[in-house]
Amino acid sequence: MRIDAHQHFWQLERGDYGWLTSDLEPLYRDFMPDDLAPHLRQHGIDGTVLVQAAPTSAETEFLLDIADKTPFVLGVVGWTDFAATSAADDIARLAKHPKLVGLRPMIQDIADDDWMLRPDLAPAFEAMINADLTFDALVLPRHLSQLRQLLSRHPRLRCVIDHGAKPDIAGEKFDGWANDIALIAKESGAYCKLSGLLTEAKKDATIADLAPYVAHLLEYFGPERLVWGSDWPVLTMAASYEIWIEITAALIRDEPARRAILGSNSVDLYRIPIS
Template sequence: MRIDAHHHLWQYNPEEYDWIDDSMVVLKKNFLIEELQQTLANNHIDGSIAVQARQSIEETNWLLSLANSSAEIKGVVGWIDLKSETLNHQLKQCKSHKKLVGFRHVIQGETDPDFMRNDKFIHGLKALAEHGYCYDLLIYAHQLPSAIEMLAKVPDLRVVIDHIAKPNIKTGDEFSRWQYGMKTLAKNPNVYCKVSGMVTEADWQNWQYENFVPYLDTIFQYFGENRVMFGSDWPVCLVAGDYSKVKQIIHDYLSNKNQQTIGNVFGLNAAKFYQLD
C-alpha cells in the first residue's frame, strides 16, 4: 500500500489560520476530503495520514469524523493538551477512536526557549508512550538541541520528525549543525523521519532537485531505508510545487534503489510506525 504520511485538511478561516499570509494566497481556501481523494488518486497513492494544523480538540474530532467516513485516511495525528491534569483520562477515552494514531504540538511556533524542558510537557509525552500513542515532532532546525534533550527523557516514545526538522534549504545555512542534530536523534531506533515539507524550506519559485540531495543523503544515511517515510505536506506544499512535483523529488532520489526500499519509503514504514491495521 502506498501511503502519504503527512497532509492536512481545513475549512479556511483567516483568524484560525493566521499563519497563512499574503505570500500563501493559494492556501486561503477550503481543502476538503473530496479534493484530497482526487489528488491521491491522481498520484496513485492508496491512503494517507491526516495531521493536525490547529491546536484544538475540535479540529481533531473533525479530522476523525472525516477519517471514519473515508477509506483513504488511514490514520489521524491529532492534538491534545499534553500538560492537562486529566491527560491520562483523556487518552483512555481516545481509545474508542480506532483511527487516532498519535498526536502533535506545533512546537515550531512556541517562543519560549524552555518549552521542551517543561516537566509537564515531558510528563505528557511519557503518557503517550504508556498509552501506545506516537508523536509527530514539528520543530525548526535551530530547535534540534532542545529536542534532543527532551526526547532523551522519553526514549520509549515512538517519534517521527516532521519535514526533516525544517532546515533552511534556501540558503543552506547551518547545514552541519542540522546534520549533527539529525545524526544524534537517529541513534534512537524509535525515531523516524518524514521526507516532507522540503519545498517550502527552499526557494519557492526557483528550487531544483539538486537542492534537496544533500539533505536526503543525510536522512537516508542516518535513519536508513526502514525509518524514512514520504509525506506530501499537501496542501501547504502548493506554495512551492504541486503534489506530483513533491512526490517526484523522492521518486527521483530513489530511482536507483530496489523495490523493497521504494515500498518502505512510500508506505510500509508509515504503516509500521503508525501501527495501521
C-alpha cells in the first residue's frame, strides 16, 4: 500500500488561512479532492493523510467532513488550541472521530520559540498521549532544541517532524540542522517526514542538492521512521507531483526501504486501520 502522508485541501472563501495571500498566486485558489485524485491514480497512491492548514477548530471540522466523504483520505491531522483551559477535553472529543489521527499546532508561525515548553501546554500533550494521537511538529531548525526537550518531558508522545524541520537547502546550511535533528533521532522514537524539501531548495534544484539532506535523515531515522509525503499543493510552488515521486525513487533506491517509507511506516505512525 502506498500512502501520501502529508497533503492539504482548502477553500479560500472560508477565510481562515492567514498565510495564504494573493502573493502566492499558484496556491491562491481552492484545492479539493477532485484536484488531487488524478495524481494519486497516476502514481498508484492508495490513500493520504490530510493535514491542517489553518489554526482554527472550524477548519479541523471542515477536513473531517471531507474525510468522511472521501475514501482515499485515510486520516486527518487537525488543529486545536493547546493553550485553552479546555484543551484536554477538546482533544478527547476530537479523538472520537475515527479519521482524526493527529494534531498540529502551527509552531513555525508562533513568535515565541519556546512556546511548546510552556507548562500550561502539558495537559494537551498528555491528552494526546491518552488519546493515542500523533503530534505533527511543524518546526524550523531553530526549534529543534526545544522539540528535543519536549520529547524528553513526554517520552510516550508519538511525534513526527514535518518536512525534515525545513532545513535551509537553498542557503546550503547543513551542520547545525544536521546535528540537532540527529540528536532527536537518537534520543527519541520520533519519526520524520520526507516532504516539503523541494520548497526549501533553490529554484530548479537538482537531486544532488537534496541528496545530503535525505541521506542524513535516512542515516539517523532509518527506513523504519521516515514517512513520505507530497506536501501537495504547496509542492506545486517548486515542482509537480510526478517530479517529487521521481526524485524520491532516485534518492531511495532500496526497494524495501522505499516501500516502508511510502506505505507501512505511515500506517504505524498514524495508527491507520487497514483491512
